[in-house]
Amino acid sequence: MKLLHWFSLSLCVCVNAENNVVWRESGENVTLRCSSAGCSSSIEGYDGMYLYHDHKERRQVLYYHLNEGGTDQITLTPSFKDRTQAGGSLKNLTATISKLTVKDSGFYSCVFLKFKGRDVQCSVYTLFVRGAAQCSNSTEALCALCDEKSPSLVLIIVAACTIGTLLTIIFILLVVPRVRRWTSSRRSMAGVLHQVSNDNVYEVMTKNAAETALVGPHDCA
Known part of the structure; x- marks a missing residue:
């Protein structure tokens, strides 16, 4: 069963040319870049950007937008706020997540959007954090990917x-x-x-x- 999960995830990584695979150890940092260069189409006229984390469910890491005064503003979600530093512009934003754990493993994607509902996904990352973790049946495959003893x-x-x-x-x-x-x-x-x-x-x-x-x-x- 584990090999099946490995092969499925491997196939997803192979077929997605824009996917960047990143390996880290528990406790280390990772820097993710949301850049317009990673988009398949122009983001001219787009108003904001989300950085999402997909593991068992989709979670928001941060939201880049313009405040009422027209200046840039980056809003971090509570689960990432204390260990994430973010900065830059809409077309070139970086987010550094520190003190990584196995639960931070998964897919990270930068989604640029317009307020009228249109969006485009860019700069997809697959993050593997190696380390020990308590695994339930539903998360066994992902934990096995990050276990130091696994192949x-x-x-x-x-x-x-x-x-x-x-x-x-x-x-x-x-x-x-x-x-x-x-x-x-x-x-x-x-x-x-x-x-x-x-x-x-x-x-x-x-x-x-x-x-x-x-x-x-x-x-x-």
Whole structure:
């Protein structure tokens, strides 16, 4: 079951090119950067930005917005306020979270938004914090990822990506040529059948014309 969770998470990391994987030990710090450079589209005209943490549920880490005076303001949620330092502008904001624990492991995403409801997700991070933790059944997989005694997830990620690449190469080298040959043979067979059909029609028409010529007008009378 643990290997299944590892493979699933590895696949998510592999297919997401914008995902930045970060490893830390318990008690260390991590700095996450929310930058417009990590967005797939322009954020011109956007009004604010959320930094979210997704583990068992989505939690807000901070909210960047403009106050009534039009100046920048960063609001930290209570669970991160005492151990998070944040600063910068809307297009380039950094947040440093200190005294990390296993519970801080998960996905972090920067979501830029407009007040009219439009938003765009940028700069996605996957944070693994290694250390001991009490795990329930629902969090066993994530704790196992962060346990120092568990196998290295880096090797599993590399293996998953390598296997995926090899399967793609095998498919291209073996399956695709066979499909092409089958398609080509079907076309060739269809051409042969069409030619045989035309020849039969021509032979019947020729035979009928010859019989008509032999009978002649006097025979008909």
